[in-house]
Amino acid sequence: MKILVFIQVDDNKINRMSLETLACAQSLNANVTAITFNEDAANELKKYQLDKIILAKNEKLNSYNPLNYTKSLEQLNDGSYKAILFAHTYETRDWVPRLSVRFNCAFISDCTEIKNENNSLVITRQTYQGKINNDLESNSQLLCSIQSACYKTDNLVNGNTQVDTIEINLDGIPSIIRSEEKFKEQKGGVDLTAADIIVSIGRGISKEENIPMAEELKDLLNAELGSSRPIVDYGWLPHDRQIGSSGQVVNPKLYFSLGVSGAIQHQVGMKGSDKIMAINKDSNAPIFEIADYAVVGDLLEIVPKLINKIKE
Numbered sequence: 436m437k438i439l440v441f442i443q444v445d446d447n448k449i450n451r452m453s454l455e456t457l458a459c460a461q462s463l464n465a466n467v468t469a470i471t472f473n474e475d476a477a478n479e480l481k482k483y484q485l486d487k488i489i490l491a492k493n494e495k496l497n498s499y500n501p502l503n504y505t506k507s508l509e510q511l512n513d514g515s516y517k518a519i520l521f522a523h524t525y526e527t528r529d530w531v532p533r534l535s536v537r538f539n540c541a542f543i544s545d546c547t548e549i550k551n552e553n554n555s556l557v558i559t560r561q562t563y564q565g566k567i568n569n570d571l572e573s574n575s576q577l578l579c580s581i582q583s584a585c586y587k588t589d590n591l592v593n594g595n596t597q598v599d600t601i602e603i604n605l606d607g608i609p610s611i612i613r614s615e616e617k618f619k620e621q622k623g624g625v626d627l628t629a630a631d632i633i634v635s636i637g638r639g640i641s642k643e644e645n646i647p648m649a650e651e652l653k654d655l656l657n658a659e660l661g662s663s664r665p666i667v668d669y670g671w672l673p674h675d676r677q678i679g680s681s682g683q684v685v686n687p688k689l690y691f692s693l694g695v696s697g698a699i700q701h702q703v704g705m706k707g708s709d710k711i712m713a714i715n716k717d718s719n720a721p722i723f724e725i726a727d728y729a730v731v732g733d734l735l736e737i738v739p740k741l742i743n744k745i746k747e
């Protein structure tokens with residue numbers, strides 16, 4: 436089985452989710468080819484165990500343009516790949532549907548797992564806000580995007596792979612799309628991605644006056660404070676504290692959540708954490724599905740006791 440992985444590059448660096456996607460492909464017991472439009476990225480990829488690295492070259496590929504990207508993949512896909520995998524980024528959401536029309540094949544987006552079962556791919560994606568997992572199978576070529584934090588870059592298998600450079604012809608593509616400077620969600624904000632421990636508060640904190648209690652805990656643990664989206668929407672914390680699909684994606688050693696339900700949009704931002712500890716008074720809260728330590732109870736009673744214990 437042959438799998439092609441598209442490697443997205445942002446600010447001359449390989450996108451972290453693209454490396455997770457590569458780890459997904461390597462887990463499939465398949466011949467994996469990585470394709471990139473960036474020479475530095477191609478050289479960096481050499482250290483991984485791959486069948487091939489394709490560097491697709493044309494100076495028009497130095498910046499994002501969905502028409503040029505689509506045309507390039509059209510020239511490189513010989514139809515032999517069982518699946519072409521992408522990280523589920525905003526760029527992917529923009530240009531891969533176009534590719535799916537060109538190839539006349541399905542685009543299965545935001546997949547959480549891909550398995551190779553008897554040389555057939557079984558693709559899992561969630562529906563109904565993460566309440567149901569659907570397994571999909573297809574005999575024809577597929578395009579799939581992989582959700583953030585479903586695979587770990589620590590699992591990438593090292594090797595020594597050569598780069599094949601292929602010149603791409605992009606003549607005749609109408610210049611109707613012009614790249615502007617990339618949108619950056621935050622300037623000078625807190626970088627939660629570097630934190631070893633994060634204490635994260637959700638709507639269960641109940642009122643703004645209870646936030647100092649969570650702050651005391653995070654100081655005692657030498658942690659950073661994060662939150663779910665409602666806390667930011669209420670204006671209780673700035674947006675740079677928000678974790679999730681429209682906030683930061685973090686992977687600390689310990690993620691300590693207080694009164695967070697664990698909606699899918701929150702989970703995609705934190706489920707790559709090494710250890711997850713959750714306090715929630717609802718034993719059916721989705722956060723407990725991914726927690727390593729689950730404390731069912733009222734955080735307003737538990738956290739003050741925990742603070743006292745740590746101080747002792």
Ligand code: FAD
Pocket residue numbers: 636637638639640641662663664665666677678679680681682693694695696697698699700701704714715716717720732733734735
């Ligand atoms: P709730 O879902 O209301 O959960 C509160 C939890 O606290 C409950 O589980 C409850 O049992 C528990 N609780 C209540 N009182 C106590 C107590 N005293 N002690 C212990 N537990 C208690 N959300 C994000 O977080 N990040 C995002 O980036 C994000 N992006 C989104 C993007 C889109 C396009 C959409 C549609 C939604 C997005 N959301 C995001 C919102 C997301 O769907 C959820 O609504 C949100 O994560 C819920 O936040 P919460 O867990 O704090 O609140």
